Amino acid sequence: MEPILSVANLRVDLKTPRGTLHAVRGISFDIAPGETLCLVGESGCGKSMTALSLMGLLPGSATRTSDTLTFEGRDLTRSMKELMRLRGNRMAMIFQEPMTALNPAYTIGDQLAEVHRHHKNSTAAEARERAIFLLEKVGITAAAERLSQYPHQLSGGLRQRVMIAMSLMCGPALLIADEPTTALDVTIQAQILRLLADLQRDLGVSILLITHDLGVVARVAHRVAVMYAGEIVESATAADLFRHPRHPYTRGLLASIPIPGRTPPGERLGSIPGTVPSLIGGVTGCAFRDRCGYAEPRCAEDVPWKSVGSQRWRCIHETLPAVAA
Incomplete structure (x- = not known):
């Protein structure tokens, strides 16, 4: 089945007084008809900038480049008039704060x-x-x-x-939802998620859901792309990602949420030390290495992609050690 949205090597750069900020650094993904892809990661990882770039809503200081950026076979980079005909019509966006x-x-x-x-x-x-x-x-x-x-x-x-x-x-084929439940209480959040799932089932809409809440991801995602420092560091089906996370960052995110029936009440949850690095100027090697308990000197070099089944991840480790250093 041909993807409804195809993105290859998407980059978004913003001019700032301190230099060029590389907000999105060469990400690639596809979305199939009727599929929900969740883009997850901490604030500042480039998720919302990715969504805005797809819709052509970037600020004037931003520059977007890509090898491929197509929707329903149409090149979104070729003509702003074509994009404006699609935006709000065949592709639509739910913004973070209504x-x-x-x-x-x-x-x-x-x-x-x-x-x-x-x-x-x-x-x-x-x-x-x-x-x-x-x-x-x-x-x-x-x-x-x-x-x-x-x-x-x-x-x-x-x-x-x-x-x-x-x-x-207008009956869009693709719905981009940028953290649509962030400002809502838990009860309303559940209603909105159920509503999106029902609409997808009834109308066959493809959904790109942007969130930092892995509980939301577990409820609605078919596939997941984990984003860190402007890059996708791991992608997989939702089942594979939750069953066997491969990247240290993914593991850190999953360790920070309680598991119903398995996490004892009052137990301290995991955390990831440090903050997302500045994306101004060049970034070499693994951007997560300064926060990673598995880091080695070779993490500063070019990091290869690995794949097993549905999973692709960017790390020097094929399998992470049982205990972090």
């Missing part, structure tokens, strides 16, 4: 209808009917009455549902 993504000066109805009228050349009545249908689809009651409300009149969970409905107005 209160800042929604325009406070316009009603929910106006904001939902705008994208449909622009891309589908529909009448106001047709766009309104579509908006009501999707608000009901995402679980909002009294949908017709909600159209006249403003974002500040809705709760965080309702605003996020409006954002999801807005992204679905």
Whole structure:
């Protein structure tokens, strides 16, 4: 099956007063039709910058390059007009914080209808009917009455549902969700995740879900790409990644979350010392080596890719030692 989105050697550089910041450093991945790929990692690893680069929403100081960047067979780097025809239509994005993504000066109805009228050349009545249908689809009651409300009149969970409905107005084939549950409490978070899974099942949408929450990944992912310091350091099916993480960074992330039924109450969770390194200037070897308990002098050299089954990872170790140094 041909991937709906294909990315090879994607790089995003930003000019800063201190030099060039290499926010995304040569990442590659594919997303199949109807698949959920989760992009995970700490804040500052380049996840959101990856999403913005796919949508063509990078700041003016950014430069995007790639060997391949295609969506449904179309080259996203060739024409900004072509990208603008696809954006909001065939590919859509759910932003991290709906209160800042929604325009406070316009009603929910106006904001939902705008994208449909622009891309589908529909009448106001047709766009309104579509908006009501999707608000009901995402679980909002009294949908017709909600159209006249403003974002500040809705709760965080309702605003996020409006954002999801807005992204679905034109029936996209790809949905990019940038940490859609971060600002929500656990109950609403579970509802949003269940909603995304139901929408994918009913509509066949492919999803690129960006998150730092491995609990979210375990619920929804088909495949996972672990990102660190602007690079993908490991990728695998969700089952393989949780069963046998290969990269030290992946292991550190998994050790930092409790396992239901296995982690005793009150037990201290694992942690990863240090912080993500600066990506200004050149980065050589393994960017994780200064935080890694398995690091060796050769980690400063070029690190090869290894693969077993569905898993690919970038590390000098084929199998990690049982105990870190």
